[in-house]
Amino acid sequence: MTQSSFTLPCRKLKITILTVGSRGDLQPYCALAIGLMRAGHEVTLATHENFEPFVRKFDLKFAPIAGNMQEFLQSEQGQRLIAGEKLKKEEGDKLLLEQLESAWLACSGSDVIIYTPLATFGYHIAEKLGVPCFFASVMPLTPTGMFGFLRFAQIAKNPLKKAINYGSYLLVEFLYWQRYRPLLNNFRTETLKLQPLPYLGRRFRQKTPANVSQIPVLYGFSSHVIPKPDDWPHWAYVTGFWFIDFASEYEPPLELKDFLGRKQLPLCFGFGSMTMPNPENLTHFILSALKKTCQRGIILSGWGEIGRSVGIKDSLRAFVIDEVPHDWLFPQLPAVVHHGGASTTAAVLRAGTPSITVPFFADQPVWGEKLTRLGVSPQPIPYHKVSEKTLAEAIKVVLGDEKMRSLAQELGEKIRGEDGVANAIEAFHQHLGLIE
Secondary structure, three states, rough: OOOOOOOOOOOEEEEEEEOOOHHHHHHHHHHHHHHHHOOOEEEEEEEEHHHHHHOOOOOOOOEEEEOOOOHHHHHHHHHHOOOOOOOHHHHHHHHHHHHHOOOHHOOOOOEEEEEEEEHOOHHHHHHHOOOEEEEEEOOOOOOOOOOOOOOOOOOOOHHHHHHHHHHHHHHHHHHHHHHHHHHHHHHHHOOOOOOOOOOOOOHOOOOOOHHHHOOOEEEOOOOOOOOOOOOOOOOEEEOOOOOOHHHOOOOOOHHHHHHHOOOOOOEEEEOOOOOOHHHHHHHHHHHHHHHHHHOEEEEEOOOOOOOOOOOOOHHOOOOEEOOOHHHHHHOOOOOOEEEOHHHHHHHHHHHOOOOOOOOOOOOOOHHHHHHHHOOOOOOOOOOHHHHHHHHHHHHHHHOOOOHHHHHHHHHHHHHHHOHHHHHHHHHHHHHHOOOO
């Protein structure tokens, strides 16, 4: 659990954090919630109801938001989304409508609302309640010329490229608004009893209420990984990664201890919430690549149930377990193979362990490219290009490159020296005028 200590503010606030997505999406915001609670506030984490046990074990208040991301990603629609297809309009609209209504109930009585990238409807609810709000994210989404939208691995220096980069954020914001404008404006007028926003979006309001006119941003990533752009406003705070420390309380099963205690340390293969039609195929590629490189591996089966087809004859080479705390496992290993999700990437970086990324979709390819540019990972292997050959080649690179290992260790030491949660709490209090 988070070990940070904070100066208590002059008054206790009721804070609601709105977040939707996978367990990896939730965990850093849960770390932030724990920090705010330990700073003396009453914190409600509003997220999917299947995460209620996870949230409540930290003594946080919980409020349900519609949707079950695990069921969704394991469904036919979820499989299509991971494969890069667009969902039918009616499918997305139905879920969003349910989330809007449940989020409105969850935020009742809040003094402050913190909303995340997949829960930007928190803006409208904060406006209605007349309370301060913050945007919190673990990847950069504030417009900048330094890099384009979801292109934070590539730094631009050319003035024209910078202008294009900056415009990419405004374009994505406009397209998103046009896609959901009828639904969101109906929510504003019918449920919240607010005026609809203009055709071009909230940036073009004639008069914006003070509490949503300049929304501070808390960024849960390290400046050693993504430096803060010079053209960002002062209210965009890059605080460092947000972690929950599980290692001190984790007691591994004896079989895992035994597997780790053998002469040759294993690699770890884990793909978090990613699901696929045939996990047996990925399992086969992992086992074949391990055999080809004379290595052993721990397979975290996760939501995709990878590794379930591992038989007795392969049990000396591969150990399968549903999940293990990353902060306990990763520092012990020579390399990690993962999907490039933001939370897993942060955990790998903090561990100082080189890694191989197998990105599926969304921001994962960008994190994979970022790790390569930092020198702590070979080139990403897109999921659709995974094979025995591509995995084996990457394993040989990551285990044989001493410079890569050294860079990963140096970067890990810098990240472990930061306290992202404490920095975020300080920024939160300063912005609200609770401390000098």
